[in-house]
Amino acid sequence: MGMRRGTNLPRMGDFNQSVILEAIRRSGSGLSRIELADATGLSAQTVTNITRRLLDEGLIEEAGRTINGPGKPRVTLRLVAGSRLSIGVHLDPSVITFVLLDLAGAVVRRRVARTPATDPHLIVEAMAEAIEALIVDAGADRAAIAGVGVAAPGPLDAEKGTVIDPPKLAGWHRVPLRGVLAGATGFPVTLEKDTTAAAVGELWTGQGPADESFLFVYLGTGIGAALVRAGDPVRGSSRNFGEVGHIIVDPDGPTCTCGYRGCVEVVCTPQAIVERAERAGAFDAPMVRGDGDEVDERLASLCERAAGGDPLAVELLRVAARDLTVLIAALTNTLDVDRVVLGGPFWSRLAPAYLAEIPALLDARNATRALRTLPVDGTVVGDDVGAVGAACVVLDSVLTPRASDLYLED
């Protein structure tokens, strides 16, 4: 029937505990009980009760006293970063990246492996082995690990825990990735779209306010979007938010498999940019293998030449930035966000050319430019944003207060 549920005292207690822990985590150097009451709006008594529980659970510690005028000295409460850990895995057609993350969002250990051929069972086996090696190498306490997050290209079947049709992984069809990996590792596994994972990574490790809103545009083998609204990642009804590949951005662009011309998929992806560069005569010979590595090399070469002032390379990246801006404007005008963050595996390469072009072009297409200009930033997380984000998804689901957690269960 979908009736809205009420709330009660135990729900409230859990929620307020998450709020306090988040405030301490985000403060960096710690907060006193009085500062916590001020920041969260909770009473001094509630703060005292909750911090006692967090101290007992080892999630926070007392970190010195400050004498601040008359009265009792204030005790600073600080996060115990190593008290909870999580593992993030980013599945990409060519490499799989693994990170072990602590509660402060710091990468404790990192590991990269080539994606073994396309046999999904070999891939899952290799994942489980790499996760085990990561834990052993770091000397991590298994009991402190909250779970494994896997970031994969969408769309996903969230109910079954499968990746539906991953690009360039031909043998991969409806593999129950989440279940098989949970069985092989003994950890709870969360499957998330790479784009959403990246946005959660930005939210969790970034310096923005806890309740910030932004659009994340993910530049990977495909282009995807993710949304954080008032500090909450927006996942959509089937956890497939942000499938933007067939939004038209260039009416004069190449034909797409969908029957139209100039979709994001055939205009804005690294492969599309490299193919346009080929058509423009930027390379002496066409691609030989046409795989991800070769696209990667050619895009890298194009970006280097543009940085060196090569006019053709500069123009090609200017056009690529213009085309991507048509997508970004479609999304910001639809979603009404305050800020755009760009990231993903190809971002660091494209950043100089894109950050020079996109802000002004976006302003010209901004439906609310009478009210505001939209800042466009690069991700703070770096090239591992997929894996770091996947690990953050696990911590986020366990630790971040969500108003929806207050509802009584059915």
Place this chain on the structure above:
Amino acid sequence: MGMRRGTNLPRMGDFNQSVILEAIRRSGSGLSRIELADATGLSAQTVTNITRRLLDEGLIEEAGRTINGPGKPRVTLRLVAGSRLSIGVHLDPSVITFVLLDLAGAVVRRRVARTPATDPHLIVEAMAEAIEALIVDAGADRAAIAGVGVAAPGPLDAEKGTVIDPPKLAGWHRVPLRGVLAGATGFPVTLEKDTTAAAVGELWTGQGPADESFLFVYLGTGIGAALVRAGDPVRGSSRNFGEVGHIIVDPDGPTCTCGYRGCVEVVCTPQAIVERAERAGAFDAPMVRGDGDEVDERLASLCERAAGGDPLAVELLRVAARDLTVLIAALTNTLDVDRVVLGGPFWSRLAPAYLAEIPALLDARNATRALRTLPVDGTVVGDDVGAVGAACVVLDSVLTPRASDLYLED
């Protein structure tokens, strides 16, 4: 600093009261206290306390007893529909529609006035007079009126309460509509985009579950979108969600003021459909006045001829449906919603042609079609959806439980 806030007992009490009232309102024929506890997850004691408060405030009443096996008879609690009222105003370039709505979402009184010229001061004056006449004609108790909601074309400046650049209202520039109308009527005034108001109207008066999610596509002088997610209207950071006019839907379409070709604004609006029909030779002569009324007449004629089987008219509406589907698919793939609702002033006319074409075309462009098909429905509210929605916005903001209401204030 944007720290997330905690919650406390008084917040919880207000929230649970809203949950109970919503459950009773949505039940139609009423619910017993035991049914309420079951539907909301709240304890019998909490339900008893809250319903006593609602009875005292006159929002609900006891409506008979049911004997159901042994034990005490159950008392049915029912909404007192007239206990709270609200006024909705839909500002359109040619007509202004006014409704007086009761708590059950029923239109108590309705009134339509031509939009007087383009002098904004005359418009606001006429609005205030019409509101007064509506109240007097209905013999309504002013004390029961929760406020006035105004639906207007976006974008809006929500902070200042102004409509930024309404189409076809030339004299209208940065008029502080909300403030002036509040001064003239003595009621609190809420300004909302027509698209969002329509979606709230659908949510409030529709038969869907309280926590449903849908995309609302609004067919007015312009085309707009609105989103309801888990029973909450999504308004965006500046309350301007859904500015979709420059999403490209036809690479072969006419040139747009934005410099591209085939944007929604020059392809999907009633004016664009009529102009395409003119170019195709569907009318003997070009438009004379070119105003909203003439566009309306021509669109009506086109729809009538299509209903009668005229092949050119059928084909023109088929193309219009195809173009609109490209927009709808861009939005459903981005937003990941379960359902699409179409509505707005031009909907009832276009419904037969559009409902015959859109569902199958949308399925072909659905990124998650491996998981689900997306139902496409017409609005249940009818042609007055803007005004009814604006009135619902007022009731919704006063009465609907929102998890975000649980946060302690800064």
